[in-house]
Amino acid sequence: MRxxxxxxxxxxxxxxxxxxxxELRKPDIVCLQELKSxxxxxxxxxxxxxxxxxxxxxxxxxxxxxxxxxxxxxxxxRRGLPGDSxxxxxxxxxxxxGGLTIGCLYAPNGNPWPGPKFEYKLAWYKRFSAHAKKLLAxxxxxxxxxxxxxxxxxxxxxxxxxxxxxxxxxxxxREAYAKLLKQGWTDAIRTRHPNARIYTFWDYFxxxxxxxxxxxxxxxxxxxxxxxxxKAAGVDGExxxxxxxxxxxPTWIELAPAKKATSKKRATPVKPAAKKLAKR
DNA sequence: ATGTCAGGTCATACCTGA
Numbered sequence: 001m002r003x004x005x006x007x008x009x010x011x012x013x014x015x016x017x018x019x020x021x022x023e024l025r026k027p028d029i030v031c032l033q034e035l036k037s038x039x040x041x042x043x044x045x046x047x048x049x050x051x052x053x054x055x056x057x058x059x060x061x062x063x064x065x066x067x068x069x070x071x072x073x074x075x076x077x078r079r080g081l082p083g084d085s086x087x088x089x090x091x092x093x094x095x096x097x098g099g100l101t102i103g104c105l106y107a108p109n110g111n112p113w114p115g116p117k118f119e120y121k122l123a124w125y126k127r128f129s130a131h132a133k134k135l136l137a138x139x140x141x142x143x144x145x146x147x148x149x150x151x152x153x154x155x156x157x158x159x160x161x162x163x164x165x166x167x168x169x170x171x172x173x174r175e176a177y178a179k180l181l182k183q184g185w186t187d188a189i190r191t192r193h194p195n196a197r198i199y200t201f202w203d204y205f206x207x208x209x210x211x212x213x214x215x216x217x218x219x220x221x222x223x224x225x226x227x228x229x230x231k232a233a234g235v236d237g238e239x240x241x242x243x244x245x246x247x248x249x250p251t252w253i254e255l256a257p258a259k260k261a262t263s264k265k266r267a268t269p270v271k272p273a274a275k276k277l278a279k280r
Numbered sequence: 281a282t283g284t285c286a287g288g289t290c291a292t293a294c295c296t297g298a
Contacts, residue, residue: 014286036287060287204285208283247298
């Protein structure tokens with residue numbers, strides 16, 4: 001099972017690129033960010049024709065998130081983060097799909113630092129973390145996928161010293177992300193590739209993609225019961241080189257099918273007993 | 281500091297956000 005996150009940077013402007021990638025990789029579940037489209041202009045027919053059912057939370061001009069699933073309708077469980085009824089920005093959508101809880105997020109950019117946009121980013125991360133903690137407490141297999149707008153460590157930036165005062169790399173935001181992971185989430189890409197320089201975003205400026213001057217800011221976080229199912233993780237970097245493409249590349253994980261809870265319960269007490277017998 | 285996109289408008293030239 002393949003699950004991907006992709007900041008499309010305008011779903012209508014990038015629709016040919018999105019459809020080409022869906023056809024090429026056929027992911028089972030896709031989280032999209034930066035739709036830049038109001039709800040009524042979401043290209044539902046084209047997405048359906050590509051074999052996906054979708055739910056979306058749009059907004060005029062900016063932001064916007066969607067969840068796509070192949071041959072299954074995502075059951076919406078949440079629209080928007082709790083904790084601030086005045087927040088009108090479309091940055092979070094959550095659904096149940098085949099026993100998995102999928103949270104699709106688009107964290108605020110937060111630039112320029114310092115300023116009100118940066119403060120909004122920190123406040124958003126607090127609300128997001130509080131919600132993530134509740135999801136862990138609920139004990140269901142969960143994946144939080146999206147554009148986190150943070151490079152977690154220096155390994156995730158082509159030139160860290162240039163980014164220290166940028167809202168994507170400010171220590172406050174890196175700490176917020178680290179604190180989130182400490183709840184018990186697994187950063188799928190970094191876990192599968194502990195030492196590799198892997199980027200998910202390349203600026204449109206300064207020929208960044210050709211120079212591989214990139215950032216790793218799109219992440220898939222796995223709850224403790226999903227993490228053992230992780231088989232592979234990667235970035236479809238070549239998509240960033242296509243015509244009229246987003247500045248992000250699709251980022252994905254491959255999961256093994258979940259084992260039934262009943263067989264797991266039966267297996268655990270048997271194994272240690274068998275080992276003890278073998279020792280004696 | 282520079283630079284490139286997309287969306288939107290007191291629109292065909294500029295503004296914002298990223």
